[in-house]
Ligand SMILES: Nc1ncnc2c1ncn2[C@@H]1O[C@H](COP(=O)(O)OP(=O)(O)OP(=O)(O)O)[C@@H](O)[C@H]1O
C-alpha cells in the first residue's frame with residue numbers, strides 16, 4: 001500500500017493551520033508539509049503568483065503540491081482554498097482531517113500582513129470567503145477546533161490526543 005498523509009489540517013485563512021502543523025510536527029516527531037510553502041519554494045511569493053499569472057495558475061500549482069503531499073507519511077497543512085479542488089476533495093477521503101476555525105474579531109490581526117491576496121482588502125472579504133467555503137470544510141473534516149482563544153500548544157495537544165484516540169478505534 002502506498003503512503004498516505006498522517007493528518008491533514010484544513011480551514012479558513014489565518015485559522016492557524018501552518019503554525020499548528022509546526023507544533024504538531026515537533027510533538028509527534030513527524031515531518032510537516034505545508035503546501036503553500038511548497039508552492040513558494042518552487043515558484044516564489046503567492047501574492048506575486050496571483051498578480052503575474054492569476055488565481056487559476058496558482059490553483060494548478062497548489063493542486064500539484066497537494067497531490068504530492070497527500071502521498072507522503074507526513075502532517076500536511078493545506079492553503080485555505082486548496083479544498084476547492086474536486087480531486088483534492090476526493091483525495092482527502094479516508095484521511096484524518098481536522099478543520100481549524102477562527103472568529104472574525106480574532107483573525108483580523110492575524111491576516112493583516114498582506115500575504116493573502118484574496119483577503120488583503122480586509123475582514124469583510126475574509127468573512128465572505130469563509131462563509132462560501134464553510135460547507136466544504138465541514139463536509140471534509142472529522143474534528144473542528146476553534147483557535148480564536150486557544151494557545152497554539154493547546155490546539156496541537158488536542159489534535160494529537162484526538163489522533164491517538166482514533167488509532168485505538
Ligand atoms: N492558536 C493561535 N493563537 C493565536 N495566534 C495564532 C494561533 N494560531 C495561529 N495564530 C497566528 O495567526 C497567524 C496565521 O497563522 P497561520 O499562518 O498558521 O494560518 P493558516 O491557517 O496557515 O493561514 P493560510 O490559510 O493563509 O495558510 C500567525 O501569525 C499565527 O501566529
Ligand SMILES: O=C(O)C1=C[C@@H](O)[C@@H](O)[C@H](O)C1
Pocket residue numbers: 012013036046078079080081082115116117118
Ligand atoms: O484562502 C485562500 O484561498 C488562500 C489561502 C492561503 O493559504 C494561500 O493558499 C493563498 O493566499 C490562497
Ligand SMILES: [Mg+2]
Pocket residue numbers: 017018019034036077078079080
Ligand atoms: Mg498556512
